[in-house]
Amino acid sequence: MFDFAGDDLREANAIFKRLVNLRSDRFSAIESLLGVINLWEVGPSEDWPLIVLIIDEAHTYFAEQKGSDKETKTLSALAADNTRLVADLVKKGRSVGIIVILITQKPTGDALPTVIRDACPVGLSFAQKTIEGAVAARGDDIRNWPDANPTDLQNPAYVGVAAMKHNERPGFLRVRTPHVSAADAARIAEETAHLTRNPADLLRGQLPGGGAARTLLT
Known part of the structure; x- marks a missing residue:
């Protein structure tokens, strides 16, 4: 984790701007440094790591x-x-190794702007209490897939199970995510803290003269 903001809109805005700048600089440099125009042709590396932007309670x-x-x-x-800014990252970030994960209770258009929501290629919904909530989360087509409807995930046996929609395949499927306790999360964070790198510093180090077009994430 190389950057963090709480629920302050100014702090979050500053991070989003820095990431958009990094996205732009990666786009300008990727062909000369990696020999491709899409990172996934070669995959992330230590010098060009995958960046995951997690926006919890995204409606905030x-x-x-x-x-x-x-x-x-x-x-x-x-x-x-x-x-x-986030729409820019969702639409243009994947090819240079920037993935955005948005988390919200009910992804209606007033909570999660459609310019962002509709550009996300993968969607997951954990348990929903009402069909209205399921439709808001997964679209009206979820009514046609009762086996994957998140309203049927209320039982404790389904903790961690979500209904998933992917634009490259029809219908929905169920996926299960493992439980990670707070203690395990803290332990993993402590054990891997020494691996933290500022991706903008890594990019600057690869450019001729060691400089980038902008001063990023500093």
């Missing part, structure tokens, strides 16, 4: 703010800019 960063005072207008502008 995109929600339109209500009010006419100066602070509310500022937050509204930040939310709109966050939408623009």
Whole structure:
């Protein structure tokens, strides 16, 4: 983990901007450094690692703010800019090794802007209490796939099970994700902390003269 922001829109906006800059610089450099225009032709490496941007409670960063005072207008502008930046990363980041994972309780258009949601190639939904929630999460077509409907995942036996939709295959399927305890997560973080690298520093180190077009993620 080389960067982190809480639920402050300004902090998140700063990270999104740095990642968009990195996405742009990787795009400009990928052919000369890796000899390909799509990272997945050669795969991530130590010098060009996969970057995963996880946005938990994603609606927090995109929600339109209500009010006419100066602070509310500022937050509204930040939310709109966050939408623009994250949409850029979702649409253009995969080919240079930047993956975005958005997590929200109910991915309706007002919580997760459709310009972002509709560009995501893979979608998962854990248990939903209502068919309305299932449709919001997986689209109206989920009604035609009762075996994969997330409303049937309420039983404790289905903890960690989600209904998955992939644009390259028809219908839905169930997938199970393993449970990771807080203690295990802390242990893994401590054991791997020494591996942390700033990907912008790695890119700068590979460019002629050791410089990049911008000063990134610093």
